[in-house]
């Protein structure tokens with residue numbers, strides 16, 4: 001490594017990035033170049049914790065169903081949750097609705113046009129506020145997300161952990177210094193695209209990269225050591241045993257209302273445990289809860305093990321399909337739904353896997 005190569009002067013970063021953007025960036029996305037803050041906001045909320053390829057169809061469906069903020073604000077919760085189904089992280093959907101209703105009612109549909117007011121909206125943090133204010137209003141706020149952390153950590157050889165307060169401060173301050181203040185929207189989109197298609201987490205395209213002569217990570221062989229994270233993610237394992245209670249041609253479902261994963265989505269009556277359980281134990285617990293009355297039911301089938309990996313939790317368990325001879329007395333706020341009505345409710349992916357299989361085999365009702 002020649003001394004003169006490093007470090008890259010800050011004022012050279014944006015021109016090199018924008019040169020790549022102009023000459024080589026072919027990444028297409030329907031919201032690119034969009035100026036309508038409503039559409040930008042929708043795309044950004046959908047893309048939080050979601051890959052672009054997965055988010056695309058959701059974005060298109062949302063725009064088609066709710067072309068403006070008033071239409072989204074007026075929609076019943078269940079319709080919006082149903083459209084969100086499969087995207088996960090349902091807090092985003094709740095915040096989306098709350099913000100749409102706030103903008104529609106309190107601001108007569110007008111999206112705020114300055115960074116602080118945008119950031120004060122529910123579900124919008126510094127990253128999303130910077131994205132909306134730069135894309136829609138050309139305001140000079142730099143986005144700092146996983147892509148930006150990676151690009152800056154590698155190009156400038158920064159070993160500060162991105163998940164610490166000091167690390168975040170350092171990266172945010174550097175990102176602000178590097179931002180092209182005259183074209184912040186173009187710059188922000190370019191750095192995110194660059195992180196997604198060139199400076200990728202695995203197999204980055206270093207040998208053809210515009211920064212290869214100045215990139216500390218590349219020149220010092222530390223590409224895979226950067227960026228650094230301090231905390232290790234611990235995965236909590238939970239066992240979910242669902243009782244699929246069938247009475248005549250109806251099934252019992254209810255809404256998850258507690259502050260937990262899948263809040264507001266629907267599920268079958270649930271027995272949760274910290275470890276795996278036998279069917280006998282599950283039935284005993286259900287009887288204690290008065291969901292089942294001895295001799296008034298029959299276990300029709302027990303599913304194989306189902307699993308779903310979330311970011312910090314692993315959900316595993318089974319579905320026990322039970323034919324009731326009498327409807328349970330204490331019905332705990334359950335809703336009894338027929339085959340035709342079940343599709344209107346939004347379920348977590350874990351349940352949808354089961355439903356899809358059973359409805360496909362016509363063996364649920």
Ligand code: SF4
Pocket residue numbers: 151154155198199200204205206207209210211212215216217218223
């Ligand atoms: S040279 Fe490699 S590590 Fe450095 S910015 Fe380019 S793609 Fe990323």
